[in-house]
Amino acid sequence: MSLSVAIKHRFPAFDLDVDFDAPSGVTALFGRSGSGKTTLVNAIAGLLRPQAGRVSVNGQVLFDSATRHWVPPSKRRIGYVFQEGRLFPHLNVQQNLRYGAWFSGKQRAGADFDHVVDLLGIAPLLPRRPADLSGGEKQRVAIGRALLSAPDLLLMDEPLAALDEPRKLEILPYLERLRDETDIPIIYVSHNIAEIARLATTIVVLNDGKLIRSGPAPDVLGDPSVSSTLGVRGAGALLRTEVLAHHDDGLTELAIGEGRLYLPRIHAAVGAHIRVRIAAQDVVLATRKPDHISALNILEGTITELRMGDGPGVMVSINVGGQNMLARITRRSCDALGLHQGMTCYGITKSVAVARDDIGTAAD
Template sequence: MILDVDIRHRQGAFALEARFQSSGRLTALFGPSGSGKTTIVNAIGGLLRPDHGRIAVQGRVLVSTAQDVHVPKHRRRIGYVFQEGRLFPHLDVRRNLMFGRWFTPRAERRANFEHVVDLLGIAHLLDRRPATLSGGEKQRVAIGRALLADPQLLLMDEPLASLDEARKAEIYPYIERLRDEGAVPIVLVSHSVAEIARLATAIVVLQEGRVVASGPAPDILRHTSVFTQAGLAEAGALIEAHVLRHEDRFGLTVLQARAGTLTVPRLGHPVGSRLRVRLRARDIILSVRPPEGLSALNVLPGLIASLDEAEEASVDVQLACGGDLIVARVTRKSVEELGLRPGLPVHAIIKSVAFDSEALGGAGPESM
């Protein structure tokens, strides 16, 4: 178990009661502002002392109020990356990175400087000052500095919140590499469904100081009921695919998933690349007969696995499609008129333009 949290804490009128475990390479804490995400990471990092409970990281107990254990923050071996890079403006990138070394005794240093620099793609920045860096470059340097302190866990508190879409697109692949190739598990705070769909291997959903769901990312993202405050339209299935071919003449890329082939707008990934793809429940139309004469290029056959109550006028239809489980949100009227029921063969229809490009991310060997 990488992370074991069971804490209670009151701060003014806000009461946190959070209990969850995770073995994920990247665990996302998801929820709206004020739900308790930052309170939890501050408790893990030692910036806040919870009133009651226990926190353990990779089997090492950091907090136990029952046993009067509270490891000081400088001895926790926890790296912390904030929304802003918080780099030292008077030091160049190399010396900012080396600052992380000072917190680890020489005999305990394991992180390799060259490996961290290569992993984050910042070799060409080493002699530059922070003022000359883009927002994405600053965050990559901040992550590198945290890694060079040899942490047992890396906390990232909404590290992309202050970046525009172009800078987010720049840094996503490096966080994916860190998730898949790095030796340090990550806890990422986020309020973006697209962000956690792309990056997380495990998700903890928080609402008003309580954990309302936790588990592997594909399982959590399928349940639209836990994303009510983010907008039900954001939830859906998370599946793995690889690039089968590019159709440059049409500006399209064909992906191969267990459910079948998916045609999406042209991607820059080479043939054979593994990707994780989010299929939003709102973007899937169901047909009880093989559709004909449609402009939609993606039609996946499947069987209805279950029908789950959603909001007042809607039902979430879980579909088993060739080993992948996807979800479609339909009206109650459609369920009745089409006679939808568990075990019924149906066809899921998805427009190519419906794919969420932000959530089309790399899928490493242990990313799902």
């Protein structure tokens, strides 16, 4: 399963020029408001006909300006999930879901109804009408309806933007299951870096309609060259870890290479792979391993890059167990420590500095 996109389109005050390939899994489109994320998704869906380019899903060409090939939106096997569920208010949940299956047509085998209901945990909701559902429940039903339409591609345009934090935390595990248990490529639009770090297998970073960087999520988030686009609070590492033990004091011990991370209890089995995002601003550096310190997480690594910002900050890249960790410090601290490429140092962060929504299951 794969998606290939190459699109050029000129607007009066905005030019879209994007070219990327995405494998199966969740491809996240990230960028500030006005960067072109929704415009790009609409072009993939066929709601916008680009002036030039080519779009194909799993080898099927949907648009090619060179040959004037164009598949209209109604003929594209694409499921589209918007910020709001847009469920039919006069139908109950089961009927809304069955509409998706009906739309797929008898000639095409869609996803199994019972499997989708189980995947999204919506069995108790089947007899209820949309007016009786929470925001998170509506979104799960909307996703289920899209899946049952047997799509070749699923587009999700900021599906959690209208939800409060408790509802976001409620639905994120279901989106992880969707990523891990289906082979449908997913385009996920968001400007929330925590959502993307938790869900994405591939990230496409946009700015003013242009492609800044694309690639596997850990590589993109750990690249200091895109930290200015991600923002001061958005820059950080995405680390793949393994659950080693759950301790009686409420901490879970995770392995990252030979290093160890201790975080508040994670509900995952020993041996499970967990992805953890650590913000660059939450990492303190030391040139010698500290002792008599309250922070439990002290990771040894080698400095691979120092990137000076326009202001007083420096982004330091550290190789920790074969993975990239970022630390944002001041130039004054960098100079005082004598940091340089190839130097051994220690990245330090508190267990409580990692937010719950920065921890998720890793896509194997």
